[in-house]
Amino acid sequence: MxxxxxxxxxxxxxxxxxxxxxxxxxxxxxxxxxxxxxxxxxxxxxxxxxxxxxxxxxxxxxxxxxxxxxxxxxxxxxxxxxxxxxxxxxxxxxxxxxxxxxxxxxxxxxxxxxxxxxxxxxxxxxxxxxxxxxxxxEAEAGMNTVLVDFVENTIEYIRKDSDLLDEEIVVPHVRTDFTDRQALIVVRGYHYKEDLAMLRPYIREYRPVLIGVDGGADAILEAGHTPDMIVGDMDSVSDAALTSGAELVVHAYRDGRAPGVERLQELDLECVLFPASGTSEDIAMLLADDKGAPLIVAVGTHDTVIEFLDKGRRGMASTFLTRLRVGSKLVDAKGVSLLYRQRISNTQLWVLALAGLLAVFVALSATAAGQTVFGLIAAQFDGIARWFQSLFGLGSATADVAAAGLAPLIPGRLPL
The missing domain is CATH 3.50.30.10 (Phosphohistidine domain)
Structure with a gap:
């Protein structure tokens, strides 16, 4: 019931x-x-x-x-x-x-x-x-307290623990060439599928380096592309993505521990270690910036309080610091699909196409070459009419009437 x-x-x-x-x-x-x-x-x-x-x-x-x-x-x-x-x-x-x-x-x-x-x-x-x-x-009523704790944790992390603004942070050498290529970093966050679909023309035209952050690599594959690089701890990415040929960069702890390496060793895959604090999407941005990408486009990345709470994080210091370091290179594509919607309906597109064909028809009929083409088409119709006459035994008068009926429809009809 x-x-x-x-x-x-x-x-x-x-x-x-x-x-x-x-x-x-x-x-x-x-x-x-x-x-x-x-x-x-x-x-x-x-x-x-x-x-x-x-x-x-x-x-x-x-x-x-x-x-x-x-x-x-x-x-x-x-x-x-x-x-x-x-x-x-x-x-x-x-x-x-x-x-x-x-x-x-x-x-x-x-x-x-x-x-x-x-x-x-x-x-x-x-x-x-x-x-x-x-x-x-009830949860919204308590958000003020949560927000205060979130900000305090962020500030405390910035003061004590972060190495992301350290000039001596060591970014590993990678084989992927970023020379004169923009970077598209994909995280499985809000609206990532819709935004990837909207960015299809951009990907086709600019051929950016496609970087999947953990499960973001599977999102790239699902969108019909192949990732150039996968960054993360490798716990939420499929074997299909890991074996797609992408370069693998494992996000390790600052002391060098990298649990994700064990899985790659089982698959007999080579990888590069990147020890750093922060999130995997942060180090993906730092890597693209360090290797010379002129522009970094981010899809599905996390940068609001609710999104970080969704991920179980108590602060966003690393994300804040990363964006300070990357600077004006970063373009956040989040919500592109919400900002843009196709306003032309399919019916309007069909009407526009038919109008275009009609315009071409009229233009051709006004030229000598066009009249000749239409005359040849009329001759073909005459041939079809006579074939039907022979097939069904129609009288010559009936066939002539059929042919005559077709003739006015086609400008420049050639005489038989």
Whole structure:
């Protein structure tokens, strides 16, 4: 049963399944194998926008979250995206569910309860838009405190820990040639798919160095391009991207530790280490700047408080400092798809094309060469008419009438 309340459809006895279950505490890992119609079991506190969009793209039958989808720490919009897509979201069922379910088994979801036959495996609250809006208002009320903490953490990091303004920071040597080539850095952030699609003409014309930051490399592949370089800790990029031929730059800790190297060694892939503080997208910008890229275009990068909270970060010092260092080279493409929309409809394009053809027709008919061409076309029509006459045994008078009927339609008709 479903009750209507304003614009919202409230599920009062949600029933899903039996359906195959896919479980993973890391949403970005789960979405790599989640199929349409399956039940996704995750452990994701404060579901962020990018994760929610990735889940919706997989078209699961339902999402069961071991954690609270909105903790109240800040107004994250991921849960709303899932529910507005018509996907049931059951919230706060407990961390035990991740161990209690087996990958690939078939379970049923009924009224907030995950069932194995008659056994209740886990139970939580079915989220609705009204509940989500209430939680969002409560989270927004506490944003002043969160913002103050965020700014204080940013300032403290700048004063004590950052090496990004250090003139002696060592940028590694890479084989990718940036000479007279702009750099396009892609991160799987807000609107990255739409913005990449809008930048297709730019990529085709300028041939920039395509740099994928971790999963951004897969975004480049999905857009029909091949990354020239992949930068990051290599934990959220696919094997297909890693083996695409791109140069691999592993973001290491300042003490030289680089957990991502182990995965590349297993794939027998060579890499370059870049020890530095900050985020992987920061060091991608620093590398492009150091290697001489005249312009750096960024897609999907994070630079607002909500985006950093979505990523679980308590400050944005490294991003602030990186932008100071890179300076006027950086162009942020975020939201290009929202700023520009095609205003010409397909119908208008067809009308414009037909008008153009008509103009060409009239122009040709006014010239001797055009009249000759149209006369040859008329002769072909006459031949077709006579062929029909011989095929169906039509009288010569009928064929002449048919030919005569076609003749006035074509200017410059040649005499038979």
């Amino acid at each position: 479903r009750l209507r309340k304003g614009r919202e459809t409230i599920p009062t006895d949600t029933l899903v399944g039996p359906a195959v279950v896919r479980a993973d505490p890391r949403t970005k890992d789960l979405t790599k194998r989640l199929q349409a119609g399956e039940i996704a079991v995750i452990g994701h506190a404060d579901i962020d926008r990018v994760s929610a969009e990735a889940l919706v793209a997989c078209r699961p039958a339902a999402v069961v979250n071991a954690a609270r989808s909105i903790s109240g720490r800040y107004p994250n919009i991921g849960p709303r995206i899932i529910v507005e897509a018509g996907i049931p979201l059951v919230d706060g069922v407990g961390e035990e569910v991740l161990a209690a379910v087996a990958e690939g088994e078939e379970l049923t979801l009924h009224d907030g309860e995950l069932l194995r036959g008659e056994e209740v495996v886990a139970a939580g609250q079915v989220q609705t838009l009204s509940r989500i809006e209430t939680s969002m208002r």
